């Protein structure tokens with residue numbers, strides 16, 4: 221019995237136990253942005269966190285990505301409890317194991333697509349076969365032919381794809397994407413999500429993505445729905 225449970229746990233990249241995030245307001249009121257969150261993020265799958273604006277998606281993602289700390293409860297990254305890790309361990313975890321993609325693409329405007337991706341590898345301290353990896357990542361997002369373009373010479377969807385190439389370059393186990401399609405039209409948004417799907421299937425990456433676009437739900441292997449800071453459904 222114990223063994224079965226242990227094996228199951230190994231299938232999850234992240235697990236939360238009764239996670240809570242409250243904010244104390246200047247007037248003394250306490251606001252619960254997240255309550256009683258118990259979720260399991262499976263390895264090698266695409267998990268979607270959906271919910272209306274203000275439901276708590278970004279707050280939850282920031283906790284899962286160790287950018288913020290829960291007010292109560294526990295978050296396990298594989299076998300490590302995040303709050304028990306030192307600041308150095310957290311920094312290393314984020315640098316080596318995690319990639320982030322944000323809603324507004326934050327490419328460096330004075331660098332080409334190629335240089336943006338290469339810079340991420342430099343920051344991660346990866347020097348070996350850098351050129352090869354940059355090209356491989358740009359190819360995965362279908363932009364090898366645009367590698368010398370500057371951000372302002374690319375469409376929004378192309379820029380977001382460069383941001384994805386940049387996030388995956390150092391081969392993270394886990395990618396967080398907070399509303400990566402919010403600023404794209406629905407067709408381009410779907411393309412971006414298809415790239416995520418491919419990364420999951422071909423590279424075995426684990427992806428957690430937030431969205432309020434109902435049209436994208438079907439691509440998620442797991443979909444958690446948030447409302448007023450609570451999980452109201454799991455599919």
Ligand SMILES: Nc1ncnc2c1ncn2[C@@H]1O[C@H](COP(=O)(O)OP(=O)(O)OP(=O)(O)O)[C@@H](O)[C@H]1O
Pocket residue numbers: 243251253271272273274275276277278279280432
């Ligand atoms: N630092 C903070 N202090 C106080 N309240 C906060 C803070 N950060 C978030 N909140 C509140 O927590 C709730 C959840 O916010 P969150 O950003 O997680 O929502 P969201 O689901 O990501 O929304 P959106 O779809 O608009 O991005 C909101 O009501 C927000 O106002």
Ligand SMILES: [Mg+2]
Pocket residue numbers: 277278279398399
């Ligand atoms: Mg948000």
